[in-house]
Structure formats: structure tokens, C-alpha cells
Amino acid sequence: MHILITGAAGFLGQRLLHRLVDRGELCGQPISRFTLVDQSEAAVPDAAGIAFDSHALDITAPGAWDSVLDGRPDVIYHLAAVVSSAAEADLDLGMAVNFDATRALLEGCRARELSATRLVMASSVAAYGGDLPETLDDMTALQPQNSYGAQKAMCELLINDYSRRGLVDGRVLRLPTIVIRPGRPNAAASSFASSILREPLNGEEAICPVPREQPLFVMSPGKVVEALVHGAEVDGEALGKFRAFMLPGITVSVAEMLAALGQAAGDEAVARVRHAPDPRIAAIIASWPARFDTAKADRLGFAGDDDFTQIIDAFVAEHY
């Protein structure tokens, strides 16, 4: 079992890599080799009996995929992407990395007749937009209101068509907002969703820019990684007529998140969250869908978090 991970130096890529190394197998086959791709060389774990090739690669360069696809990976995790703010700031960069490089990856598989290769791509809640219903489902239109979401939605269509034609065995998982991310606050509009939990747990202050009643659709990093593992193992045919679908996040309000924080770390932790409404961020977050009927993912055996307490407990268990 040879696994290619793109975006392997990133938060999700590294977590996935370590989880797979711990497992030692995927799709019932022992893992013998990883090929890792990112802008800079991804860190390689210590693991006896597994070969690692870590490439620093500009995936937008012509022929960039040749060297890694010649190794004929059995499973490809395509996580490399320009994030939404960068794709919005630079249309050409977003198209080149998020769309053209994905298309070149598909073409590289096609040229090598890697029709049985399982290609797992991460898509996003950002692909949704427009006049959305209260609760979304697997047949809700993708009408993205940002270039990142448009590029991901185009990739979904392409991967579905290449899969339908038997050129590759694709599966696209739309990720909920990942909470709790480790590290520091960043420029993402969703940064607060991790920050208002992570910083108080560290004894630090955090700012909440959205109303307490704001609902979010979230999934823990651990469950996202399990979904990526399952995304490779699930039977492609079982995905039915479209290869992309939303993962089973859970819907929680900011108030519920903070109540769970209080249970885990006491009222003094909750008191470290300062409520300072930011209309710009509040508007962006309010435009994100927060309620999904994820019937397809449920049917396929993808599992989300039980509740928000579980998400906090998992973070505490891992980091403290």
C-alpha cells in the first residue's frame, strides 16, 4: 500500500500521516510507502518498515506530478490548497493551485491508467452559498460566494466525472469547520471558533466576535482524520451518483461551546472570553450554513463527534 499525501506539511496532512503510520494499514493492506508533497519538505515520522519520500514541490509547475505519480500510489490524499482568504485575494493563484493542479493530478492518473487509485480530496463548507435553506442536505446546490468555494466545487464536478468515466476512483469530503485547531489565532474568519476554547484552556484571554446564539457546524480534528481514513476505505460504488458529500459535523451555538468549556475548565475559563462583536466577521460567519442532514455520509459509515464536550475532552486529553 503506497499512499500519496499532498499538503503533507499542513496541520491535517501531518495528523493524517501519523494516524496512518500508527494504523500501519489502509484498505486491509499493510502500508509500505508514503510519498509526501508540500511546498516545503514535510516532516517524516520514525516508522520501521515504511519508506518515506518527502518532496518540496510547486504543484502548479508543468509536469509537477510526474515524479510522484510514476510511483503509482494506491491511495492519494489531496489536501494541498490555497486557503480561502488567499484565493480571494489572488484569483490566478487560487485557480492554479486549487483547480488546475487538481486537474493535472487527475490527468496524471488518467495518463498512467491509475483507474483503481483512490483519490480522496478535501472540499469545504465554503462551497455552499446563496439562498440556502435552514437545513442543507446532499441535494442542496453549491452556489459559492467566494473563489475558494467555486474552485473546490469545480474540482468536485471534475473528480465526479473522472470517477464516473472510470479514470480514477474519487471521493470528496466536504469538511465542517475544524474545532479545536491547535496553535495561535490567525486571519481566518473562523479562527475565533478554536480561539475561544484553546486560549482559555491555556489560561489566556480570547475574543469572541460573533453573537452567543451563532450556530456553527463543527468537527474535531480527530474525527476529520478518521473520516479521511474511512474516505479511502469506503467502496467507491457505494457513493452513488455523486462522489462529493458533507461530513457529519455537529451543530453547536457559541453559547453551547462556552458551556462545555465551563464544564471542562470551570467558570474562570469562560470568564477569559471577551465578547467584542465584529460586524464584518459576524456577517461572514452568519452566511455559513450550520445545519445539515448528512444522510449520505451517515449511510456510508462516516462518524462525527457525539457532542461538544467530547470535542473539548479530546483536545484536553491530547494537549495537557
Next chain:
Amino acid sequence: MHILITGAAGFLGQRLLHRLVDRGELCGQPISRFTLVDQSEAAVPDAAGIAFDSHALDITAPGAWDSVLDGRPDVIYHLAAVVSSAAEADLDLGMAVNFDATRALLEGCRARELSATRLVMASSVAAYGGDLPETLDDMTALQPQNSYGAQKAMCELLINDYSRRGLVDGRVLRLPTIVIRPGRPNAAASSFASSILREPLNGEEAICPVPREQPLFVMSPGKVVEALVHGAEVDGEALGKFRAFMLPGITVSVAEMLAALGQAAGDEAVARVRHAPDPRIAAIIASWPARFDTAKADRLGFAGDDDFTQIIDAFVAEHY
């Protein structure tokens, strides 16, 4: 008012061209110039005071759009496409013509800062697919089950994103099945829908390969052309958060179509239709959605046919 029409030699392109020449104006401006593009030179009508440039152009060639976009058209009708059977037979050709050439057209507009240019593209009912509800609406997902539909859906996302970014003023009309097309039967699965009316009206036999109760979502050529005209005239902002939507076809069963034929041309015309079920064609047609709530198009003032009798009467008035 300078109008560019791609696919100008085709059935719709020629009808649109003649309709616009008859009108003499579009968006309240007198039409002074047409630029026509197709694989072979499109026929040019006789019209005093209007300049015509008819180009035979391979729109997949690098820089193909330069010569026509340098003329800075105010309105672009992008009708050029590889049809569904050809796109299914040749993925590279379909991607090149249906997707890459559309992207190059958008990039050409962007490079020339044609942000006010109104780009009207024809999309298709073929972009729908998957586990569809009984009645589709403006928020039903596009999960195409053919490469043509996937390419059109990708173009919709791209045109929407370029419009949202203010790089062009796009509007994409998803066309119902066009009935009654003139001419002869062809290889299209939908060919019978025109054939079972047109041939009997001509005193000829026709074959109906689908059950009498099969519903279809149809629009007459005349109403499609009126929709293309209106598609340029409608205010782009009024289209809301997504620039693509279904046109208001009408839902009719084969039995209702034949009853209308009988009213117009008598029982002897209906008797010329031989019912010879073809499971392959019947399956394709049965997979096409036939019922739509076209709220957005209705609100924007797009008008369909009143009933099927009107469609037949219009065809008879035009051709006999």
C-alpha cells in the same frame, strides 16, 4: 451596441441573430455591429446600417478570442459548444471546447477590463442528475451524469465567480429540451421529441421510443430566443447570488404532445407516430428531470410557452 455571438452558425445562433436584427436594438441601444464566431463562417443576414464580421475560428486555439474581443463587444452570447454525445465520446474535446474555451473567453474579458460586458451563456438540463427530487428548484444540486453537463456546471461556477468579482457581467440560462426543432432526426436521445411532431406534420412517419406517459420539460425555439434576448437585458444584480438558473419550460407528457398534434393536424397525423419502445433511449430520457419550480426565472420576467398547443401552432405558422 456591438454583439458577439459564438456558435453563430448553429440553429439557435442563427435564430437569435435574425431576431436581434429584426429588433434592431438590445438593452435600449441600437445595434450597430455583430461579430459572429463559429467553426465555419456563419451566414450573415441583409441589414442596412449594421456591420457584420463573420469569423471561422477554432476557439480552442491559443489566443483565439483576441481578435474578436479586441472589438470590445457590449454583449456576448456564448452558444458554441460540443454537444453531449460528442463530449461523452471525447473527454479532451469536450473539456477544450466547453470548458477551456469558456474560461479563455472570461480571461479575455478580464484582460480587456470588459467588466460591463454582458455575457449570456447557454447551459443545459443535462447539468442535473443524481438522486433528484420530483420537482427541482433553483437550489437543487447539479450532479451531472455526463461530461457535457459537468463541463457546463463548471462554466456556471466560473462565470458566477467572475461576475461576483466584477470581472464580467455574466448570466447563464439553463435550457429545457427545445421542441420543435426543424430539420431531420439526429443521434441525440431527445431527437424523438421534435421528430414525433415534425415528421407527422410533414406527412411522414416517426418513431416514439419512450412510453406515452413520459414527461418532458420543453420550450419552443421562439421562447428560447426571447429568453436569450431577455437574458442580456435583465439587470445582473437582480440575478442575486448565483448567475445560473433554469428557464421556465413547461412539463408535458408524450401523450399530451400527441393530443396537441391531433388537435392541430388531425388523427391521421397522430397515426403516423409508431410506438417502438427503445429501452436505451427510454432510460436516458427517464433520467432527465421534467418538473421544475423556476421561481428565479419567473421573478426575473422570463416567459415560457403557455401550453403545448401554442408550441405546435408557432411551428406550423412558421413552416407552413
